[in-house]
Amino acid sequence: MLDQSGSPTAEALHAPVLRWYDANARVLPWREPDAGAWAVMVSEFMLQQTPVSRVLPAYEAWLERWPKPVDLAVEPPGEAVRAWDRLGYPRRALRLHAAAQAIVERHGGDVPDDHAALLALPGVGTYTAAAIASFAFGQRHAVVDTNVRRVLARALTGVAQPTISPTAADQRLAVSALPADEPTAARWAVASMELGALVCTARTPRCGDCPIRSRCAWVLAGSPPYDGPPRRGQTYEGTDRQARGRLLAVLRAASGAVPKKTLDASWPDATQRDRALDGLVADGLVEPLGRNRYRLPS
Ligand code: SF4
Numbered sequence: 001m002l003d004q005s006g007s008p009t010a011e012a013l014h015a016p017v018l019r020w021y022d023a024n025a026r027v028l029p030w031r032e033p034d035a036g037a038w039a040v041m042v043s044e045f046m047l048q049q050t051p052v053s054r055v056l057p058a059y060e061a062w063l064e065r066w067p068k069p070v071d072l073a074v075e076p077p078g079e080a081v082r083a084w085d086r087l088g089y090p091r092r093a094l095r096l097h098a099a100a101q102a103i104v105e106r107h108g109g110d111v112p113d114d115h116a117a118l119l120a121l122p123g124v125g126t127y128t129a130a131a132i133a134s135f136a137f138g139q140r141h142a143v144v145d146t147n148v149r150r151v152l153a154r155a156l157t158g159v160a161q162p163t164i165s166p167t168a169a170d171q172r173l174a175v176s177a178l179p180a181d182e183p184t185a186a187r188w189a190v191a192s193m194e195l196g197a198l199v200c201t202a203r204t205p206r207c208g209d210c211p212i213r214s215r216c217a218w219v220l221a222g223s224p225p226y227d228g229p230p231r232r233g234q235t236y237e238g239t240d241r242q243a244r245g246r247l248l249a250v251l252r253a254a255s256g257a258v259p260k261k262t263l264d265a266s267w268p269d270a271t272q273r274d275r276a277l278d279g280l281v282a283d284g285l286v287e288p289l290g291r292n293r294y295r296l297p298s
Contacts, residue, residue: 010156010176010177010178011179012212012215013155013156013177013192013212013215014179014184014188016211016212016215017188017191017192017195017211017212018184018187018188018191019211020191020195020199020211021187021190021191021194021195024194024198025190025191025194026052026194026198028043028052028056029043029056029059029060030042030043030059030135031135031190035136036111036136037110037111037113037132037136037137038063038067038068038069038111039059039063040111040131040132040135040136041096041099041111041128041132041136042059042062042063042096043055043059044128044131044132044135045092045095045096045099045123045128046058046059046062046087046092048089048092048127048128049088049089049092050087050088050089052197054086054087055087058083058084058085058087061083062083065083066100068109069099069100069103069104069109069110069111070100070104070109072096072097072100073097073100073101073103073104075097076296076297076298077093077094077097077098077284077296077297077298078287078295078296078297078298079296080093080094080096080097081093081094081248081252081285081296081297082252082296085252086245086249088241088245090248090285091283091285092123094123094283094284094285094297095122095123096123098122098123099121099122099123099124102120102121102122103121111132111136113133113136113137113139115129115130115133115139115141118132118133126144126171127143127144127145129141130142130143130144130189131143131145131189134185134186134189134190135186135189135190138182138183138186139182139185139186140178140179140181140182140185140186141178141185141189142171142174142175142177142178142189143174143189143190143193144166144170144171144174145193145196146162146196146202147192147193147194147195147196147197147200148174148189148192148193148196149162149166149170149174150162150196150200150202151192151195151196151200152170152173152174152177152192153170153173153218154200154205154216154217154218154219155200155212155215155216155217155218156173156177156217157173157217158217158218158220158221158224159218159224159226160218160223160224160225160226160227161202161226161228161231163228164228164229164231177192195210195211195212207219207223240272240275240276240279243267243269243272243273243275243276244276244279244280246266246267247263247266247267247273247276247277247280247286248280248285248286249266250262250263250266251263251286251294251295251296252296254295256295257289257293257294257295258293258294258295259292259293260292260293260294261292263277263294277294281294284297285297
């Protein structure tokens, strides 16, 4: 199905993508019918900047220890930081802890199903609120992550890559692509995301295996190469992020306060190490104590 300008329409993509998803979706614990909204929420916090393979063990351990928001809410935030292990971007652990406390205080311990109430929780932005409302409660929302942006950019607008940063136009395109009825929209949200994760990948899309190859605007245009600004991969070695990770690893492994000289042994560059430690303190991930000692937040 093409629109008046000859471009493929979103409606033409729904049925083939949904059929493909039914046959090819990965079996993931947060997608199980009985997973519950808290499990979906935990998975969404963890998956934002971390691949599924690294998330799975941390997710299982997290829900084993804190099966409900209240179980996490009564713990010190440092325990959330400790359990975050090496998932990276550990401020997410603090935000998830704060969200659990807000869920207990405002919603009696149950993750709310209302989109505005979700959006009002600490650490829950537009994407996460839409993802929880859609994946956990079957509502109709545009759930726009990197994978969805890429699929829609290629299939509907015919470009090789979406813009480097998300834009309001991405959101509008995703809203316009939603199926009209709520249950189908919720399935489309997860199915289009899975297609981006497994088939329409960033570097080498597997168009030969794609259920919408005959309708994809980018393929129909002859698969023109990317001609936008250079896209740089993130480096980690030698960065302040790596230094922060080393310092946090020492603190996670300790049961109590750690002397500064123990932290000093974890990173050779004193200037970078002190900058990283100051940053961790400023972010609330590390608590300074007297006599030059540090610990995870209590
Ligand atoms: S045909 Fe290729 S570019 Fe188009 S949506 Fe499928 S995998 Fe992506």
